Amino acid sequence: MALKKICLVTTSPLIVNFFLVPYLRRLREIGEVHLALDTSGNVPLKETSGAITYSIPIRRQIAPWHDLLTLIQLTRHFARNRFDIVHSFGPKAGLLTALAGWLARIPLRLHTFTGQVWITRKGVMRWILRAADKIIATLNTHILADSPSQRDILVEEDIVRAEKCKVLASGSVSGVDTSRFRPDPVARGELRAALGIPLNAMTFLYLGRLTRDKGILDLARAFDSARLESGYLVFVGPDEDGLQHGIEHLCGPGRAKLRFAGYTPAPERYLAAADVLCLPSYREGFGSTIIEAAAAGIPAVGSRIYGITDAIIDGRTGLLHAPGAIEEIAACLHRLANDDALRSALGNAARQRALSEFTQDRVMSAVLAFYRGLLDV
Template identity: 50%
Template sequence: MKVCLVVSSPMTVTAFLQQPIRKLATAFEVSVVANLTLGASIPALDGVATVLPVSIERQISPWRDLLALWCLTQMFRQQQFDVVHSVTPKAGLIAMLAARLAGTPVRIHIYTGQVWVTQRGAFRWLLKSMDKLIARLATKVLADSASQRQFLLDEGVVTAEQSSVLACGSISGVDIARFRPDAAVRARIRQELGIPQDDLVFLFLGRLNRDKGVLDLARAFAGIAEDYPDAHLLLVGPDEGNLLPALAELTAGCAAQVHQVGYAARPEDYMAAADVFCLPSYREGFGTVVIEAAAAGIPAIATRIYGVVDAVEEGRTGLLCPPRDIAALQACLCEMADDPARRLQLGAQARLRAQADFSSETVATAWLDYYRRLLT
């Protein structure tokens, strides 16, 4: 049987979908549509799946989006796929509509978070309506966490009959062999950053934007830094929201304790160097980065929002606080700083849970099992 996955960015494939695609390819003929130029490829899929370039841009562009819709509809009619499966909102809307027009019998979309959660007014309504339309066009939908599925049900976006979650959540799981404790890497990264080996490091790793709560984290850390002179805040990731000036201003009084690194090709190295992972986000589909940190043996401080509550087992693998609550976030930072033994215990339990429930092999197998149930 023929399966086609559709994404807008090839980075989605290389970052999240390699293992699921490899697993699906053991039982099905798999193609991947991505926003690539003609003749380009995705090296990680060589010999595994056929890569089909179609221009699907992330930003709204009516003329180009109509062209992409036409191209996909023609492709789906010619290729006669049994399944079309889309990931990310823009690819989902165009691919589900094209598959519906082409008569593809099984149409799946996976939700990985809702941008509209933090929006207001007409823009929120528009984005939410797009998610609803995707669900209407699809025959089945997935959410990458149980709490996200419940949110989508409560908001009337999906129905209980058509929606489900793979395994315990996550779109891809975590590579346990890659994300793990590593004393040598820990020592090297700390030496490169000028952080003493025995000091406490709070890590944020991800895109620096407002919805990730990075400014809240900076405010909270600045409020406790004087009381914890051996504590450090390490920020790793591209400055997507142009927040560096604001971050510098917020942490001016503790600048020597704050370290910033741009995009990291090896995020696992910084997780190995840290003691506590921080994700004070306002919205997440599933906290994959939290599970990666857990696999590295470090506990999390995160916000009590849908998606994240599936990644952090409160009081067992980390601590949760309300979003936008600086005082509560500070209290969590202090609790982790004051009790090294508990911090280590939470980290050990987090690693065990990541290994048991969220390994990339477990999640990829769940993809294959889901397809087999649908198609047999």
């Protein structure tokens, strides 16, 4: 029997490096894997695992003329290769793949929702972005959500029918590699030394893209408000909105306790060096960094929004706060900085939950079983 042809589509090597390498590895068991993405940026692909890779100029930003040309290119690519299934990740890749897959008559069209851009927008832009998600859900034959609460929102907002949308295992895109994300005292000491942070200093970590939607300005204000004598705050990730100067300004004299590391291919080292992960986001599909931190034995402070509420059990594996509530965030930081026993208990419980529910093997086994059912292999 001929190998099934599978094409994964996304916008950036960042998404592949953080989430999709397990797909490239495991899907080879059932078919010929292709990968289409925009490789024009500065971030290299970490691994392709033998996948046949194509560069398609898929921009994350709205660019109508460019998007039309990309749609034509993607449709031709699909038609020429006659894929059995196409699977998209991310809003722009999702919209273009849904349209191109439908036009090219690809029999199985799958999209994974990982958060809704429109949830924080208002007016015409909210309507446009919401309509794009509706098109994605309508034109694809199957839909996945990376958390139960995100699935609930998609159904409640009439984006997708309940019977069409599934969550695999307990959620997340590809689970967490527990051999990589784990407590590591050696890395903890090395990285703290490199950052100029004392070994016993309380260290909070933000890990991800530096954008306003992630609530990092709220985090800066809360860190300043908490006035932690020995506290440090580390930001790791690309500064997409140019926020570093604003963060430093908000922290005033406390800016000496800030560290900015930029993009890293080794987030596990920063997690090993941290005491608490912070994700004060306004929108999140799941919060994969929370589970990665959990696997490393690190509790999290996060917004009480859909997606994050699946990743943090409030009072058991971390602490939740209302989105945008500066003083509430500050209180969470202060509480964890001054209660070693609580911080340790939350971290231990978070690690046990990550090991039982969110391992990469468990999640990817569910993904592979789902694919086998779709492709009848």
